[in-house]
Amino acid sequence: MAGAAESIRLRGQPSPAGVAGRAQRRAARRSWLVPLALLLPSGLALGGIILYPLTYSLYLSFHELPLFGARPRFVGLEQFRRLLASDWFWHDLWNTTVFTAGSVLVQLTAGVGLALLLNRLRTGRSVLRGLLLAPYIVPTVVVALLWRWVLNDLYGIIPHLLTTLGIPSPQWLANPSWAMATVIGINAWMFFPFVLLVVMARLEGVPPSLYEAAALDGAGGWQRFRYVTLPQLREVLVVVGLLRGIWMFNKFDSVWLITAGGPVGATETLPILGYIASFARFDLGAGAAVGTVVFAIIMALTVAYLWLLRTEE
Amino acid sequence: MRARWLREALLLVLAIGAVLAVDFPIAWMPLSSIKEFGDLFSSPPRIVPREITFRHYITLFERTGFGTYFVNSTVVALATVALSLLLSLPAAYALTRYRFPGREAYARFALLAYMFPPVFLAIPLFVILVRMRLGNSYVGLVLTHMTFALPFSIWLLRAFFRAVPLELEEAAWVDGATQLQGVWHVVLPLSFAGVMATAIFTAVLSWNDYLFAAILMTTEGKKTLPLAVALLTSEASSTEWGVIMAAGVLVTIPAVALFAGMHRYVVQGIGVGALKE
C-alpha cells in the first residue's frame, strides 16, 4: 500500500533552510510528546468505549449472572461448553456463514457490474451513480419495514407484479426456505452502493492508455476486462471484500428488523443469538460468550484471509 | 459513428433500467404514505391511488412525538460528528506525520475495533453507562456512537491525510509557518473533501443507529428516529402501515438531502481514499 507520499515520509528529513522555529520543528519531530498528546484523546476514548467494554465482555463470558444486577459467578469455560454443545449455535453459525458469503458475493457482483456499466457511459454518469446510492442512505429500520411492506403477500406490490408477469412468487419472508435468500437480497440491495462507489472511483483512475494498448494487441472486451480491469481492481476488491465480510458477519439490525431471526430460526444469526441471550433471556454470561466466539472467528478468518493473499502475491 | 452511438444508447437504457429496478421500492414509500386505507390494502394493490390523503403525516405528528424524535436524532448526530472529528483529526495527523513505535499498532487497533460485533459491545456499555447515570441521555448515546464513529473517522482521515504530501507542509515551513499554521493552511484545505466525506458518513451512521438507541433510550422524550420507527409496528396501539410509510419518508429525507448536497465531497473523498490505499 505504499505510495509516493509514504516514501516521502519515510525519508522524513526536514528540508534545509527556514529561519525561525527550525530548531523547534526538529525537536518536535523527534520528541514523542507531540504525537502522544495528539493521540491521547482518541486513545482514551477508544480505550474507554471499546477496549474496556471488550474486556468486560470477555470477563463476563467466563461468568454466570442469574439476574441482572446480581454478582457474577465464576464458572470457567461452562458458558462456552454449553454454547458449543447446543445445536442452535452450530445452526446459527451456518446461517451467519451463508448470510455473510451470500451478501458479500451479491454485493460485489452487483457493485462491480454496475460500476463497469456506468464507467462506460459518457453522459449522466454522475446523476445515475447518485441515484444508485439511495439504498445505502435509507436508514436500516426504514429498509426493513419497507421491504416487509413491499413483499407482503396480500397487499405487497412485488408479488403482485411478479404474478402479473407470470413469474411465481414464493412467500419471500414467511417461507423458511426462502427467508434467508430474501434477507441476503435485501442486505445486498442496501450495501452494494458502497462497493459501487469504491470501484467506480478506482476505475476512473485507470489510465485509458492501458485499454488502448490491450485493444491494439487484439484483446476483445472480455479479455480487456480480465487482463486490464480486474488486476487494477484486485487490490480494492480484496479490501472491500474483507471489510464487507466483517461487517456482514457482525450485522445485527439489518437481519433482526426484517425477520427477528425467523421464521423458525431460518434467519437466526449469531449476533441475533447473542442479542436474544442478553436482552431477552438476560443471560449476560451466555450472550458475552457468543460475542467472544464470534470475535475469535472473525479474527481467525481475517488472519487467514490476509495470510492467504500475502502468499499469493 | 453510429454503432458507437447505438451502443452508448443501449448502455444508457440498461443503466436507467438498473436505477429503476433498484430505486423502485424506495419510490413506493412516499406513494404509499399518501394513500387511504382502501388503496393501501386493496388486493390486488393499486399503484395509482384513487384519492390522496396526508392524514398519515398528521397522525404521525399528533399521535407520536415525531417532532421530538427528529430533534433528538439531529442533536445526537451533530454531537457525534463533532466529538469524533475532535478526537480523530489530531489522531490521524499524528499517525501520518510522525514515526514512533506503536504507530502501526494503534492504527491496527482502530481497525480491530470494527471486528467486534456492536451487539456485544452494547451489553457492557449499557451496564457501564447506566451505572454512570448516563442511561437515557444524549451524552450516553453519543458515547456509544463513538464505537463505530471513532475507528471509522480515524481510519478514513488517516487515508486522506496520507494523500496530502508532506512536501507541501514542509514548503510552508520553509516560508516560516509554524506547524499549526501548516496544518491549517495546507493540510486541512487539501483534505477538505475527505474531512467532509468523513463527517457526512459519520452523521449518516449516527442518524441510522438503531441498536444503541434501542438499548439506551427509554423515555418518549429521548427516543431517536430509528427507534421510534421500529416501535411503530410493535406497539399494540395499532399504527397502520400508511403511518409507517410516512415515518419512513420523513426519516429518509434528511439523510438523502445530506448526501445530495454533499455528493461532490463524498465521491471525491472516496476516490482519494480508494486511490491512496
Added chain:
Amino acid sequence: MREVSTRPVGSQAWVRAAIVLGVLAGCLAGGVGSVGAQITLEVLSGESDPNSVAAIKEVANQLQAKHPNVTVQPQFATWGDLYKRTVAAIAAGAPPAIVLQSDSPAVGLLEQDVLTPMDDLVNQLGREDFFPRALSVFTKDGKVYGVPSIWNYTIVWYRSDLYEKYGLKAATTWEEFERNVRTITERTRQEGNVVYGIGLPLGTSSACQDELFHDFVWSNGVTILDRQGNVTFNTPEVTQALEFIKQLAASAPPDSATYSHLDPLTAFTAGKTAHVIYGGRLMTYLQRNKAELLEKIDAFLVPKGPSARGRHASFNALKGWIVPKQSAERTALAKEFIALMESRQNALRWLQAVPLHHLPARRSLSQSKEFWDVPLASTRAGKAVVRLASEATDRYGLFATYAAGERNANVSKVLEAFIPCKSVQQVAVGRTSAAEAAKRGEQEIRQLLGK
C-alpha cells in the same frame, strides 16, 4: 505553493473550537439533568395511545397543582420491554416512581421483594370493590403490593355477514371454530375472491404467545407451569393446542409467519380475513379506518378445548399500579397520584381512553352505567362486547382466566425467551409435529429455569 501568512493561529480556528466545545457542553448539560428541590415522578406504562396519555397527563396536572415542586413525567415502553426496563432501573438504583405493570411480570417483581405495600391505598379505595382475583395477583404473604386498574381481554371477532351468507353459527368448541374458519376459506376461494378464514400472528412477537398460544392452552384447561412451579409444557393438552393452531394456520394468509400484532388486525379490517382474535381495541381501529365494518362484526368467547378440563378462557392482561421501593417522600407522592388516578372521574376517563378495550378491575366501575355508555356500545360490535362481558364475568371466568400458579416470575422468563412462540412456529410454519415441539419446548424451559 500557498501563501502563508505569519499571523498567529487564526481566530477562525478558535471560534470553531468554541462552537464544538459548546455543543459538547450543551449535551453534557442536557445529560446531567435538572437539579434542585424539584421532584420528578416517572410514570412508566405501555399505554401510548394519545387518549391514554392525555388521561395520565390530566391527573398529572391535578397532582402538580397540589404540589408545585413536583413534575409528573409519563414514560413509555412496549409491554414486552416494560418488565426489563423496570428491573434494570431498579438494579441501577433509579427506579421509576410508578409503573403500570401487567400481572406475570408484577409477580416477578413481587418475588424479588422490591415493591412497596399498597394495603393502605387499597383499603382507601375499598378493598371489597376490587375483583378478588385481581387483588390476589398482587398479593404476597397477605400483603397487597399493587392497585389493579385495567383488565384487557381477547375474544374471537368474526364477520357476521359472512356467517349469515354461509349459514354458520358462533362456535363454542374448537372443532366448530376450525370448521367455520375452513368453510369460509374454501367457499370464498371457490367464488374467486378468497377471504382467509383467520389471521394469525405467527411471527416472533408477544402477540404469538399472548393472543394465540395462551388462549388455546388455557382454553384447553392447562397452564405451562403448574401451581407448584413444575414445568407442564409437554402435556397432551398443550400438544393438542399446538396441533389446533396448526390446523387454523392452514386457513390463514400464506405469509402469516411474518405477522405480528398489527397484521391480523389490518387483514381483518381490509376484509381479507374473516376472524381475528383480539380485544376491544379492534373497534377503535375500525372506527378510524373502516367504520362500516362495525355493523358487520360480532364476537364469541375463545371456544373450549377438547380436553376434559376445557373451558372458556382468554388471555387477558390485568394491569395494576406498582410502586418500587424508594424514599418516603416519593412513595407518598406516588400513592397520592395513584389515588387520584383511580378516583371515579379520572378512572372513567382513563378506562374510556380506548373504549370497551380496558375493562375495570373494580365492581363499582364495572357495574356503572357511565362506564358502558360510550358511542361504540351502540354498534353491533360494541353490543357483542357488552353481552360477552356480562355473561362472562361469573360464568366463564373471562375476568379470571387462569390459576394463580401460572402467575410467577418463571413464566415471564419463559415468555421473554419466546419459547412458546418458537414451538408454535415449529408446528405451524415448520414441519415439526406437535408432540415433538412440545417435547423440545419442555426441554428448553427446563434448561432456562435450571430445573
